[in-house]
Amino acid sequence: MNPRQSLSAHGRRPYSGCVSGWGQHSVSAYRGPDRRGDDRTPPAIGLEHPRARFWGRAALVMSAVAVLALGASVLSARGLGDMAQVYVSLHLCLCLVTLAACAGLYLRWRLTGEATIGLLAVAFAILALPQLVLSLTDVASGASDLARSTDPLIQLAVVLPAAWVLWRCVRTPPVDSSLRPLRLGVIGGVGAAVAVAAVTLATQQGWLPPTAQYLAGAVDLVVAGLAFWFAHLFRTRAQSVARPLTTRMSMVFVGLGLGALLSVLAREWWSPVWLLSELVSLSAMVLLGLLATSLLQTVLDFHSVRMLTLSLRASSAEETVRREQERMHELRATVAGIRSASGTLNRYEHQIDADRKQNIELMMTEELARLERLLSTEADLATLGPVMLDDVIRPLVVRHREQGMTVHWRPTGACALIRADEVAEIVNILLTNAHRHAPGSPTTVTVDDLGHNVRLTVADSGPGVSNEVAERLFDRGSRSSLSPGHGLGLHIAQRLAANQAGTLALVDTPTERGARFALTLRAAGPVDGAAESAWTAPGHDADE
Amino acid sequence: MSEHATRVALVEDHALLAESLNVALSAEGFATRTVTVPPDAESVAEMLDPVLDHRPDVVLLDLDLGAAGDGTALVRPLTNAGSAVVVVTGASELTRWGKCLANGARTVLPKSASLDVIVDTVRRAASGELVMPEARRYELIQNWQRQRNDNQDMRAKLDRLTPREEEVLAALSEGKRVRDIASEWYVSEATVRTQVKSVLAKLGVTSQIAAVAFARELDWRPSG
Numbered sequence: 076m077n078p079r080q081s082l083s084a085h086g087r088r089p090y091s092g093c094v095s096g097w098g099q100h101s102v103s104a105y106r107g108p109d110r111r112g113d114d115r116t117p118p119a120i121g122l123e124h125p126r127a128r129f130w131g132r133a134a135l136v137m138s139a140v141a142v143l144a145l146g147a148s149v150l151s152a153r154g155l156g157d158m159a160q161v162y163v164s165l166h167l168c169l170c171l172v173t174l175a176a177c178a179g180l181y182l183r184w185r186l187t188g189e190a191t192i193g194l195l196a197v198a199f200a201i202l203a204l205p206q207l208v209l210s211l212t213d214v215a216s217g218a219s220d221l222a223r224s225t226d227p228l229i230q231l232a233v234v235l236p237a238a239w240v241l242w243r244c245v246r247t248p249p250v251d252s253s254l255r256p257l258r259l260g261v262i263g264g265v266g267a268a269v270a271v272a273a274v275t276l277a278t279q280q281g282w283l284p285p286t287a288q289y290l291a292g293a294v295d296l297v298v299a300g301l302a303f304w305f306a307h308l309f310r311t312r313a314q315s316v317a318r319p320l321t322t323r324m325s326m327v328f329v330g331l332g333l334g335a336l337l338s339v340l341a342r343e344w345w346s347p348v349w350l351l352s353e354l355v356s357l358s359a360m361v362l363l364g365l366l367a368t369s370l371l372q373t374v375l376d377f378h379s380v381r382m383l384t385l386s387l388r389a390s391s392a393e394e395t396v397r398r399e400q401e402r403m404h405e406l407r408a409t410v411a412g413i414r415s416a417s418g419t420l421n422r423y424e425h426q427i428d429a430d431r432k433q434n435i436e437l438m439m440t441e442e443l444a445r446l447e448r449l450l451s452t453e454a455d456l457a458t459l460g461p462v463m464l465d466d467v468i469r470p471l472v473v474r475h476r477e478q479g480m481t482v483h484w485r486p487t488g489a490c491a492l493i494r495a496d497e498v499a500e501i502v503n504i505l506l507t508n509a510h511r512h513a514p515g516s517p518t519t520v521t522v523d524d525l526g527h528n529v530r531l532t533v534a535d536s537g538p539g540v541s542n543e544v545a546e547r548l549f550d551r552g553s554r555s556s557l558s559p560g561h562g563l564g565l566h567i568a569q570r571l572a573a574n575q576a577g578t579l580a581l582v583d584t585p586t587e588r589g590a591r592f593a594l595t596l597r598a599a600g601p602v603d604g605a606a607e608s609a610w611t612a613p614g615h616d617a618d619e
Numbered sequence: 620m621s622e623h624a625t626r627v628a629l630v631e632d633h634a635l636l637a638e639s640l641n642v643a644l645s646a647e648g649f650a651t652r653t654v655t656v657p658p659d660a661e662s663v664a665e666m667l668d669p670v671l672d673h674r675p676d677v678v679l680l681d682l683d684l685g686a687a688g689d690g691t692a693l694v695r696p697l698t699n700a701g702s703a704v705v706v707v708t709g710a711s712e713l714t715r716w717g718k719c720l721a722n723g724a725r726t727v728l729p730k731s732a733s734l735d736v737i738v739d740t741v742r743r744a745a746s747g748e749l750v751m752p753e754a755r756r757y758e759l760i761q762n763w764q765r766q767r768n769d770n771q772d773m774r775a776k777l778d779r780l781t782p783r784e785e786e787v788l789a790a791l792s793e794g795k796r797v798r799d800i801a802s803e804w805y806v807s808e809a810t811v812r813t814q815v816k817s818v819l820a821k822l823g824v825t826s827q828i829a830a831v832a833f834a835r836e837l838d839w840r841p842s843g
Contacts, residue, residue, distance in 0.1 A: 419734065
């Protein structure tokens with residue numbers, strides 16, 4: 076395998092760029108276009124749905140619930156029994172929506188560990204579980220003893236522990252690893268339900284005096300006060316959650332407070348004001364449910380994006396490891412070759428004929444260059460700089476003239492996108508070749524500007540290349556029977572040319588004597604967009 | 620041994636190593652020939668005739684033969700043809716060493732072995748001497764057999780998959796989710812989930828990730 080090709084083929088890191096780009100794009104999509112800059116947003120878990128979408132959905136769902144509830148109550152408002160059923164079903168609905176919201180909040184807590192969210196779930200579970208027990212008893216008892224649900228003592232028994240948890244929720248640090256919302260919620264909720272049952276039993280048995288009407292009003296006022304207070308606290312004090320959440324939460328509490336205030340005004344449970352109070356509370360809980368859904372949805376979306384990003388990164392990492400292993404393998408093989416060659420040259424110095432020795436030395440030079448490339452970073456590999464070809468050719472021409480060769484060459488000032496040392500090696504190989512195959516005859520080096528490309532031609536006036544040799548001229552180990560070399564030079568030169576995104580070809584010269592090699596390189600001209608076409612163009616230019 | 624110079628064939632993808640070993644072994648009096656790997660070779664079997672043409676007493680065999688693939692497959696036929704196979708490899712996986720030894724290679728040398736060691740090993744292998752301690756040889760072969768047995772168990776499990784289950788596993792390996800697979804194949808998610816469950820059961824794993832890891836461990840591809 077050819078390590079240089081494999082490295083350049085993988086050199087563009089097909090995955091890494093797309094991973095980060097993809098991930099960032101998708102995550103930002105969930106942040107929503109109208110999101111304000113908010114320094115209180117926790118980094119990863121504060122992802123929220125766009126506000127407009129949330130409120131639109133909330134309004135839709137809440138008005139649907141209100142229309143359904145109102146319609147049902149108007150349709151069935153024919154007698155007291157029917158109104159009681161409306162009450163029971165509304166209340167049951169309220170409990171179930173709240174518990175669903177708790178489940179959503181709890182799942183969000185499971186995925187993010189935000190203590191605020193966990194404690195919110197606990198508080199509302201404590202509120203909803205006893206109410207659910209009461210509603211179910213109401214259903215079971217045929218709604219005959221409705222006073223229980225609104226008993227002020229029962230309400231206090233439920234509201235106070237929930238208020239304490241909410242207070243903790245506002246004050247809690249963002250993450251609290253000791254928090255166990257499920258356990259806390261179940262214990263709190265069941266505890267409150269037991270307390271409710273005890274109070275109910277005591278009242279029924281006459282151990283407690285029946286609560287006075289004014290007391291019920293007072294408790295409702297306390298509840299309303301607490302709710303408005305929490306609305307304020309969530310708006311201003313909650314440090315650990317993103318602003319959209321605090322705004323929506325305070326809306327939920329405003330709704331609960333309004334509901335409680337309305338029920339102060341409506342102590343008769345069948346009055347329109349009472350119905351309104353119940354509907355406002357239900358809307359608040361629907362809002363909470365929507366909030367929980369939205370919170371859960373955002374975190375789920377975030378996780379699926381993250382999952383995809385991570386799996387892409389994992390496959391990119393695997394690819395990198397595989398490539399690095401390949402590179403290590405190539406490195407070991409290359410070093411082993413160089414070491415073995417140097418050992419051979421040292422030990423058998425006198426037994427090797429000069430030509431073979433020169434061949435091994437040439438290969439060692441090439442292998443050392445390969446070693447350097449294997450060790451260079453991909454950035455080094457990728458850079459083809461604009462280089463003045465004259466600077467590359469001049470020292471070579473001088474050196475070969477010193478060795479007794481006749482070389483015609485004139486500087487042209489042409490520039491090409493190349494790696495200078497590699498092109499120097501190509502030209503050196505071509506000149507050495509000319510020297511070897513056409514000894515004593517003049518060699519001409521010309522540089523032609525072809526627009527997008529630059530063509531460097533090395534022509535000798537020796538015997539030329541026969542057709543059968545020409546076919547396999549650039550293959551490794553190919554050589555004519557007359558050639559003293561080992562046929563490696565041209566093979567290496569062609570590979571080096573490919574490294575510059577260029578080509579090296581033998582030009583057919585039917586009329587003239589000698590061999591003519593054309594090295595086509597990308598011009599470093601001012602033409603923009605020339606680079607793309609130049610990738611395909613050299614092959615055609617060389618065939619001219 | 621007959622009187623002729625010991626014939627050595629070098630099967631080596633790496634030109635410089637091949638050339639320097641060739642020079643060194645020739646200088647040591649061996650009739651050495653390098654068999655180059657054709658750039659368009661499609662399998663190592665193509666290399667067999669060019670090597671045997673030389674009727675080598677000793678073959679220095681590289682395992683990673685570029686386009687031709689894995690030279691391990693050459694060990695058995697070369698040994699059967701009467702050549703002493705000395706593997707010189709850059710591969711560090713000892714199970715591959717074990718496989719070569721089990722197939723009849725006389726010894727395995729790392730490419731980092733010094734010229735002295737290589738020349739000495741070739742000389743001793745040619746004269747039929749023991750070139751690798753029996754205990755070491757036994758250990759490497761055992762190691763390979765253990766891994767092969769493990770792999771065979773795993774492979775047998777993969778073989779039990781139906782073609783459809785293979786497709787499911789392949790899709791999972793590409794990182795697709797059940798939902799994606801279902802929509803791509805116009806089937807219900809429940810159908811795909813059933814197939815996934817059946818794949819997990821047959822492989823004896825409990826998660827999709829484990830199933831994908833299982834397939835990857837063996838470098839498995841669907842047979843279809």
